[in-house]
Amino acid sequence: MHSYTVNHLEQLEAEAIFVLRETAAQFEKPVLLFSGGKDSIVMAHLARKAFHPARLPFPLMHVDTGHNFPETIVYRDKFVDEARAELIVASVQESIDKGRVVEEKGPNASRNALQTVTLLDAVEANQFDAALGGARRDEEKARAKERFFSHRDDFGQWDPKNQRPELWNLFNGRKHHGEHFRVFPLSNWTEMDVWQYIRKEEIELPSLYFAHEREVISRGGTWLAVTEFITVAADETPVNKQVRFRTIGDATCTGAVESGADSLDAIIHEVAIARQTERGTRADDKRSETAMEDRKKEGYF
Amino acid sequence: MTETINPENAASAEETGSYHDMDLLRFTTAGSVDDGKSTLIGRLLYDSKNTFDDQMEAVERSSRQRGDENVNLALLTDGLRAEREQGITIDVAYRYFATPKRKFIIADTPGHIQYTRNMVTGASTANLAIILVDARHGVIEQTCRHAFIADLLRIRHVVLAVNKMDLVDYSETVFNDIVEQFQQFASRLDNIVDLTAIPISALNGDNVVNKSSNTPWYHGPDLLYHLEHVYIGSDYNHVDARFPVQWVIRPHSNEHHDFRGYAGRVAGGVFKPGDDVVIQPSGFSSKIRSIETFSGPLEEAYAPLSVTVTLEDNIDVSRGDMIVKPNNPPNKGQDIEAMICWFSETKKLHPRGRYYLRHTTKEVKAIVSEIRYKVNINTLHKIEDSPEFGLNEIGRVCIRTSAPLLYDSYRRNRSTGSFILIDEQTNETVAAGMIR
Numbered sequence: 174m175h176s177y178t179v180n181h182l183e184q185l186e187a188e189a190i191f192v193l194r195e196t197a198a199q200f201e202k203p204v205l206l207f208s209g210g211k212d213s214i215v216m217a218h219l220a221r222k223a224f225h226p227a228r229l230p231f232p233l234m235h236v237d238t239g240h241n242f243p244e245t246i247v248y249r250d251k252f253v254d255e256a257r258a259e260l261i262v263a264s265v266q267e268s269i270d271k272g273r274v275v276e277e278k279g280p281n282a283s284r285n286a287l288q289t290v291t292l293l294d295a296v297e298a299n300q301f302d303a304a305l306g307g308a309r310r311d312e313e314k315a316r317a318k319e320r321f322f323s324h325r326d327d328f329g330q331w332d333p334k335n336q337r338p339e340l341w342n343l344f345n346g347r348k349h350h351g352e353h354f355r356v357f358p359l360s361n362w363t364e365m366d367v368w369q370y371i372r373k374e375e376i377e378l379p380s381l382y383f384a385h386e387r388e389v390i391s392r393g394g395t396w397l398a399v400t401e402f403i404t405v406a407a408d409e410t411p412v413n414k415q416v417r418f419r420t421i422g423d424a425t426c427t428g429a430v431e432s433g434a435d436s437l438d439a440i441i442h443e444v445a446i447a448r449q450t451e452r453g454t455r456a457d458d459k460r461s462e463t464a465m466e467d468r469k470k471e472g473y474f
Numbered sequence: 475m476t477e478t479i480n481p482e483n484a485a486s487a488e489e490t491g492s493y494h495d496m497d498l499l500r501f502t503t504a505g506s507v508d509d510g511k512s513t514l515i516g517r518l519l520y521d522s523k524n525t526f527d528d529q530m531e532a533v534e535r536s537s538r539q540r541g542d543e544n545v546n547l548a549l550l551t552d553g554l555r556a557e558r559e560q561g562i563t564i565d566v567a568y569r570y571f572a573t574p575k576r577k578f579i580i581a582d583t584p585g586h587i588q589y590t591r592n593m594v595t596g597a598s599t600a601n602l603a604i605i606l607v608d609a610r611h612g613v614i615e616q617t618c619r620h621a622f623i624a625d626l627l628r629i630r631h632v633v634l635a636v637n638k639m640d641l642v643d644y645s646e647t648v649f650n651d652i653v654e655q656f657q658q659f660a661s662r663l664d665n666i667v668d669l670t671a672i673p674i675s676a677l678n679g680d681n682v683v684n685k686s687s688n689t690p691w692y693h694g695p696d697l698l699y700h701l702e703h704v705y706i707g708s709d710y711n712h713v714d715a716r717f718p719v720q721w722v723i724r725p726h727s728n729e730h731h732d733f734r735g736y737a738g739r740v741a742g743g744v745f746k747p748g749d750d751v752v753i754q755p756s757g758f759s760s761k762i763r764s765i766e767t768f769s770g771p772l773e774e775a776y777a778p779l780s781v782t783v784t785l786e787d788n789i790d791v792s793r794g795d796m797i798v799k800p801n802n803p804p805n806k807g808q809d810i811e812a813m814i815c816w817f818s819e820t821k822k823l824h825p826r827g828r829y830y831l832r833h834t835t836k837e838v839k840a841i842v843s844e845i846r847y848k849v850n851i852n853t854l855h856k857i858e859d860s861p862e863f864g865l866n867e868i869g870r871v872c873i874r875t876s877a878p879l880l881y882d883s884y885r886r887n888r889s890t891g892s893f894i895l896i897d898e899q900t901n902e903t904v905a906a907g908m909i910r
Contacts, residue, residue: 177712177744177776181498181577190780191739192719198793198835221779222768226733227725310568317567337563337903338600338817339592341892342739343832347901361572361579 182370186219188359191342191378192321193223193305196356197230199305199346203356204261204296207233207252210421211378212307214252215367216358218376220305221256232259233251233306236292238284239266240424263295283425294328294354297327303346303354327351364419365444373439383433384417388460393455395428496572497702502581502596502629504620504851507608510637514606514676515582516547520570521683522698547868566596575702589616590623590851590866594815594906598892601706604633604697606654609642609673612654615852622851625663626813626868626908628885631704632660634671635697639689642676646691649673662854666887672697696765710777711887715743715751715798716804718834718880718890723782735766735782736791741834741889742882743799744776745783753789754796754880755806760787777889794836796880804880806889809843811872811910812884814895816863818904821897823863823871829904831875833893839876840895846870870910884908 179187193216205220207213216264218231235249251253253260263286268274272288273294296304310317320336337345346354359367386473389396390409397403399411402425415454416429434440477629478792501821505511519525521789530545537546583589597603603624608866624632630900634656642648653671660666673683673689693751695703743752748898749762766782775781783797791797797806816823823842831840847856848869863869884891895905 175709177710178497178707179778181496184498184778187739187778187780191720194737194780195835198721223737224721224723225766225768226727226730226735226783227723229729311570317569318565333565338595338906339893339903340595340906342889343892343894345832345894345896345901345903347830347896349901361568361570363572363577365572366577408514 182366184192184368185359185362186222187220187349188361189216190223191355191398192344192358193220195344196305196346197224197301199344200276200354202298202299202301202474203231203303203305204234204301205229205231205305206292206307207260207423208233208307209235209241209249209252209373209379211367211382212309212359212362214376214378215362216307217252217256217258217304218374220359229256229258232261232298234261234263234295234301234304236288236295237265238288238423238425239264240284242379242381242398242400242424244379244381245421245451248377260297261295263291265291268294272321281336281397283423285423285426289329296329296362301353302348303356305356305358307359308357309359309362309364309367310357313442319357319360321357322346323355323357324348325353325355329353331355365441368437372441379421381405381418381421382440384415384432384439386413387416388412388430389416389429391413393425393428396431397426397428398424400424478762496575496577497577497706498577498888499602499704499706500579500581500600501581501602501604501701502593502600502624503604503606504583504593504624505637505842506608506614506616509530509606509608510548510550510676511606512581513546514604514635514637514674514682515569515580515680517676517682518580518698519569520547521679522571522573566592573702574696578701590868591817592621593620593623597623597629598888598906600627600629601709602631602633602701602704604630606635606637607656609636609645609652611647612648612652616853617656618659619851621660621663621666622849622854625660625665626815628665628888628908630665630709631668631706631850632666632670633697633700634669636673637676638731639673639680640675642737643686644673644680644686646689647857649692650688653814665822670694670700671698709740712776713743714804714882715749715781715797715799715800716741716747716882716887716890717745718836719791719793719795719797719833721793722791733784734788735784736797737780737782738778738797740775740777741801742887744774745797746774747771750800751785751797752800752803753791754803755878756790756795756797758787758789759800760785760789762786771812794834796834798812798880804882806876806880807879809872810875810879810881811846811870812893812907813868813870813910814905814907815868816865816899816905818902819865820836821900821904823905825861828898830896830898831873831879831893831907832896833879833881834890836877836879838879840873842871844872846872861904873907881909 265287268291274290320339388399388411390411417432418429434443504512567582573580583592583596605620636649636652656780673692675682680688683694685696718738719736720738723737725733747762747764752759763784763786765775825845827842829840831838847858848860882890891909894903895908897904
């Protein structure tokens with residue numbers, strides 16, 4: 174007898190493509206949030222698959238803190254070009270210049286939290302009614318309760334105690350004027366799934382994910398890259414290390430891990446034996462026990 | 475509790491090639507407050523080496539702050555601030571872990587007042603339910619409720635986990651009595667085809683990921699072994715061909731000038747190029763020309779794959795239509811009878827109530843034409859003459875829709891037999907429905 178087996182990556186792919194198509198169908202003006210990190214790359218790749226051979230029925234948007242690794246921007250522009258997609262850049266620097274937000278001060282200053290204002294302003298200015306994000310439930314405890322279709326009120330806020338129940342494959346994207354949705358097609362993926370899928374699909378990644386030599390300082394238990402955006406304190410000594418990044422975000426708060434993994438197979442091996450969660454390298458999550466929950470309520474990714 | 479890299483874990487990494495062929499088991503856990511559900515999940519995650527050092531450090535820190543004597547594994551599943559403050563779980567949380575055999579998704583549902591709504595939600599996508607009972611208390615009212623919901627949502631595989639066996643001296647008699655009580659109740663339910671009872675202690679780890687020497691009289695599998703090996707291949711319907719059209723792909727490019735593809739997720743049966751098909755509700759006939767994906771055409775498509783279908787004829791097909799086979803049509807009609815579970819805390823269901831009804835990729839307006847009965851989910855007794863439904867209540871209703879639905883009974887197909895009701899004013903999802 175024929176066995177209609179569908180392995181875990183095929184199931185996750187089918188689910189994510191379903192969610193992406195449902196977003197295009199249920200909303201008038203969706204946007205896909207593209208950071209150049211591996212999760213948003215996988216999501217954008219899935220979006221290409223979902224609507225092939227047509228172009229993406231929505232633009233990509235990069236919320237740009239201005240504190241980028243140059244590799245990310247090179248990668249972003251190449252991806253957009255190949256997908257023949259439309260790119261919108263929402264700039265945190267502009268939000269600062271306009272006085273919408275005030276830059277943090279001190280050695281640990283980061284523009285991470287400021288992104289929320291820039292993101293919400295861009296959603297409003299472009300009248301986006303759904304923003305697709307690459308967040309996964311396994312990343313962080315507050316995310317474990319997130320829906321595929323996550324409702325935001327007209328202040329862009331998330332109310333974790335009052336979420337719509339989500340059953341089967343039935344997603345309720347109904348909303349009032351001014352409200353919007355965050356949609357997370359990769360909700361059920363783990364870090365390992367993402368890496369396995371990248372290998373299976375032979376998806377190209379920014380070089381930052383692979384082991385390379387870099388000048389770093391040790392801060393808050395992780396290795397931070399020495400860039401023009403961080404201030405090295407008197408008691409901190411930059412050293413050269415063989416490192417790679419497990420997540421890619423703002424250069425001021427994304428830590429690297431020491432690693433010799435220079436291929437996808439080596440990375441998958443490393444992920445399998447890792448003893449730290451990937452967000453363990455994110456200084457932004459370490460600010461408090463509920464740092465992510467608090468930022469999400471405000472409208473963070 | 476510090477741990478170095480476990481050689482077993484490293485070995486599984488060597489086999490990552492085989493990870494590609496892992497399948498996926500989705501399960502839900504049901505138990506009343508203090509049955510040890512969070513501890514069990516924490517134990518599964520911890521003993522199967524799916525926890526990380528920074529997570530364990532956080533749990534150790536919290537355990538100390540709370541004054542717990544040992545490291546409290548239940549804290550591994552803690553989420554939101556309010557939950558940690560109150561020591562309860564508010565909402566369905568999803569957890570992930572993998573062994574070299576399978577990837578698992580746990581829908582972790584809380585045990586307090588909103589229980590029914592959350593368990594129904596978690597169960598809607600689950601292949602298997604773990605129902606926990608406290609060995610000291612045996613089968614209680616809530617256990618029956620959990621079994622009823624698992625059955626209602628058509629979960630075919632149930633594990634009865636008799637927990638806290640350490641507190642009844644690992645007694646075989648206690649275990650057998652509980653299993654017998656449960657079987658008596660479960661015999662009145664139709665959909666549970668596979669029941670496995672396992673004596674465990676989540677706190678001490680007995681029979682969770684290893685067979686315990688404390689229960690020499692028990693010859694069945696430990697819980698993780700069972701989860702890794704239970705056969706779920708037949709849970710999808712591969713008989714009745716159903717393809718709800720989700721999105722029409724028209725590239726309008728020079729390269730694909732005349733391309734017109736119907737994108738969707740197969741909800742049942744098998745589709746192949748050359749198959750005769752009928753488009754519902756229009757009734758037009760055609761043949762499948764190709765099944766397209768980004769990676770190239772497929773020779774066949776079946777549930778739950780997301781694909782794009784092209785047809786030989788240029789006919790009008792849009793979102794909400796369904797592509798089916800000529801000799802095996804779904805039901806078609808504007809009057810349906812269904813079991814529903816009511817979700818709204820603020821509004822009740824009234825006869826003549828108006829809602830949006832979302833079913834497959836279609837949304838229609840709907841009116842509740844009759845409340846047939848409610849079910850007392852602890853006794854399974856029917857309560858007739860109920861004027862309204864409140865939060866967490868379950869029962870049978872008749873619904874009239876503004877346009878015909880293409881449906882199957884929920885027992886035959888979970889995708890084409892399920893729907894949700896949405897409140898017209900608040901846009902909230904107020905009910906889940908399973909078509910009779």
